[in-house]
Amino acid sequence: MALTQEQRQMIVRHPLFSHFKAQAQEELLADALVRDYDTQALIQRQDDPAERFYLVQSGKVKLYRISADGKEKVVEIITAGNTFAEAIMFMQKSVFPVCAEALEPVKLIGFSNRLMLRHLEQNPQTCLHLLGHMSVRLHQRLDELEHLTLQNATQRLALYLVSQVRDRAGDSAEIELILPKSLIAARLSIKPETFSRAIANLRERGLIDSRARQISIPSIRNLLDEFAGGQQHTEHKASIIASDSL
Amino acid sequence: MALTQEQRQMIVRHPLFSHFKAQAQEELLADALVRDYDTQALIQRQDDPAERFYLVQSGKVKLYRISADGKEKVVEIITAGNTFAEAIMFMQKSVFPVCAEALEPVKLIGFSNRLMLRHLEQNPQTCLHLLGHMSVRLHQRLDELEHLTLQNATQRLALYLVSQVRDRAGDSAEIELILPKSLIAARLSIKPETFSRAIANLRERGLIDSRARQISIPSIRNLLDEFAGGQQHTEHKASIIASDSL
DNA sequence: CGGTCGGTTGATAATAGTCAACCTCTGTGG
DNA sequence: CCACAGAGGTTGACTATTATCAACCGACCG
Numbered sequence: 001m002a003l004t005q006e007q008r009q010m011i012v013r014h015p016l017f018s019h020f021k022a023q024a025q026e027e028l029l030a031d032a033l034v035r036d037y038d039t040q041a042l043i044q045r046q047d048d049p050a051e052r053f054y055l056v057q058s059g060k061v062k063l064y065r066i067s068a069d070g071k072e073k074v075v076e077i078i079t080a081g082n083t084f085a086e087a088i089m090f091m092q093k094s095v096f097p098v099c100a101e102a103l104e105p106v107k108l109i110g111f112s113n114r115l116m117l118r119h120l121e122q123n124p125q126t127c128l129h130l131l132g133h134m135s136v137r138l139h140q141r142l143d144e145l146e147h148l149t150l151q152n153a154t155q156r157l158a159l160y161l162v163s164q165v166r167d168r169a170g171d172s173a174e175i176e177l178i179l180p181k182s183l184i185a186a187r188l189s190i191k192p193e194t195f196s197r198a199i200a201n202l203r204e205r206g207l208i209d210s211r212a213r214q215i216s217i218p219s220i221r222n223l224l225d226e227f228a229g230g231q232q233h234t235e236h237k238a239s240i241i242a243s244d245s246l
Numbered sequence: 247m248a249l250t251q252e253q254r255q256m257i258v259r260h261p262l263f264s265h266f267k268a269q270a271q272e273e274l275l276a277d278a279l280v281r282d283y284d285t286q287a288l289i290q291r292q293d294d295p296a297e298r299f300y301l302v303q304s305g306k307v308k309l310y311r312i313s314a315d316g317k318e319k320v321v322e323i324i325t326a327g328n329t330f331a332e333a334i335m336f337m338q339k340s341v342f343p344v345c346a347e348a349l350e351p352v353k354l355i356g357f358s359n360r361l362m363l364r365h366l367e368q369n370p371q372t373c374l375h376l377l378g379h380m381s382v383r384l385h386q387r388l389d390e391l392e393h394l395t396l397q398n399a400t401q402r403l404a405l406y407l408v409s410q411v412r413d414r415a416g417d418s419a420e421i422e423l424i425l426p427k428s429l430i431a432a433r434l435s436i437k438p439e440t441f442s443r444a445i446a447n448l449r450e451r452g453l454i455d456s457r458a459r460q461i462s463i464p465s466i467r468n469l470l471d472e473f474a475g476g477q478q479h480t481e482h483k484a485s486i487i488a489s490d491s492l
Numbered sequence: 493c494g495g496t497c498g499g500t501t502g503a504t505a506a507t508a509g510t511c512a513a514c515c516t517c518t519g520t521g522g
Numbered sequence: 523c524c525a526c527a528g529a530g531g532t533t534g535a536c537t538a539t540t541a542t543c544a545a546c547c548g549a550c551c552g
């Protein structure tokens with residue numbers, strides 16, 4: 001089961017592979033494994049050993065954590081064209097730190113961690129790219145941590161809505177929620193009920209207008225200003241790493 | 247102002263430098279910059295441009311974020327022998343994502359990002375080490391995210407106490423808090439008052455015994471079991487990376 | 493001796509979670 | 523064509539958790 005031309009394109013263009021030499025690319029492609037999952041299928045369980053990382057060819061994948069008492073925290077939603085579980089290969093103990101579930105019919109392309117590591121050893125360029133990637137990721141987690149601790153449910157929702165705006169040309173915008181509201185709520189670490197109330201709250205105050213999954217924002221500026229400047233107007237991007245936990 | 251022998255030792259033994267060739271090490275050492283800060287001194291402001299990363303020679307450094315409305319979130323406490331801000335050098339826009347403040351008199355050794363990057367380009371070994379480092383860090387943030395959303399203040403405190411146990415030989419332990427309680431509280435994202443009540447709570451239930459900063463845990467197992475197994479007994483270590491935010 | 497810092501304790505308020513009812517689509521089968 | 527079931531979403535009443543404000547305690551310092 002060789003890869004289609006379309007698949008090869010997608011892979012080779014991905015920053016994780018684009019800097020490799022043709023030969024290295026070929027080896028990785030030869031080793032790639034395509035897998036399909038139905039909606040709701042469990043792709044990988046938390047604490048399973050991880051030998052591969054994945055590129056999502058189509059569909060959406062939900063990454064979440066299950067705590068000892070069964071509660072679930074959605075960590076991320078991975079959409080087509082993006083990879084997940086790349087960072088695990090650099091750790092000694094290679095187990096999946098999260099569960100992965102298909103939100104819709106999903107096609108994944110899996111790559112061997114071992115093989116990838118071998119090629120990385122000879123390709124500092126891609127290593128640096130990966131480091132860049134991970135820095136961004138780390139920074140995003142830092143943002144999320146801040147949002148969780150320093151902002152309330154409504155503020156987080158507002159920030160999420162703004163982040164969903166595609167065209168930042170004007171001060172007003174129309175957006176369509178790409179996921180069921182209950183999932184967005186989970187991603188923001190709030191209950192669907194609270195999510196619903198937060199939407200209602202913003203609507204009552206005239207900051208947004210919503211019909212089902214269509215939401216219009218008359219003024220992005222107003223929406224952000226409402227919350228003490230909500231990150232001084234979408235500025236600040238960077239990340240930090242530090243070698244010691246308290 | 248050349249480095250002392252002691253400083254050179256500390257640097258060269260650090261995993262970030264230990265894999266470089268002698269010559270590369272020398273170049274980095276030659277470029278290193280030593281700086282002193284008094285207690286409470288502001289080392290770096292959030293959003294300042296960052297040209298260097300730092301190794302803490304002595305003292306403790308508090309990394310924290312300030313949100314637009316002035317609230318502070320303590321991200322990490324860096325102790326002697328550890329580095330911070332290494333991840334920033336991999337990002338295009340190099341600004342500090344957090345503030346850094348000296349908790350006590352601090353000696354820092356700063357290294358040029360540019361120079362370090364140049365050497366990394368020729369040393370995939372260290373790149374991979376760095377990637378490992380960052381994976382661990384990413385995973386820790388994931389843990390923290392889980393703890394913040396899925397556990398309450400008392401559970402987080404219990405987990406913190408257990409994490410502070412040095413000698414895991416027996417089931418009981420004695421620990422000494424290395425930081426003022428109010429700072430630990432900040433790190434756990436709770437108010438000092440709540441922290442105090444949580445301690446009282448655990449004490450009332452006989453799960454810990456505390457006199458000032460000396461805390462004894464009769465049974466670590468009991469303490470953890472109290473909270474639905476609190477991460478199935480200190481297991482699970484790994485991290486994930488994913489290339490798309492919701 | 494007074495002051496201040498770190499910490500504790502109490503009363504109260506804000507925020508979000510829980511539980512339950514209900515609503516509104518949408519697709520299915522009678 | 524209509525009833526009905528079920529999923530996703532909304533709303534209301536109530537509860538739990540944590541923050542806030544304020545008083546207070548004890549230790550250490552000048």
